[in-house]
Amino acid sequence: MTSEKKDKRRQYSVAMKAQVVAACGEPGASVAKVAMAHGINANVVHRWRQLAREGKVATPAKTGEFIALPLAVPAVSAAAPADIRVELRRGSVTMNITWPASAAVDFAAWTRELLR
Structure with a gap:
């Protein structure tokens, strides 16, 4: 019995893999939750993480650094506060x-x- 349907593995871009691996590295992140959020099997994500640790996959540089921006302070009127x-x-x-x-x-x- 032959099947007309051909099983084809999904292909992910290097950027997508790097994004998922980086999300797993966030504090409090769960590999299973990150994988589920992206519609990927957790075993696949574990493999990507292993490859990243071994240096076989490019990992993105951290770009989510905090930048303090000065905010204009609104002028406080001397009038009594509203009711x-x-x-x-x-x-x-x-x-x-x-x-x-x-x-x-x-x-x-x-x-x-x-x-x-």
């Missing part, structure tokens, strides 16, 4: 509550009691 505004709805009844932001702790306590 806390809440709108409660239940059926056809709507209640608007305005609470001073300076008493946010009191508002949190009131909200906790309201939601009990």
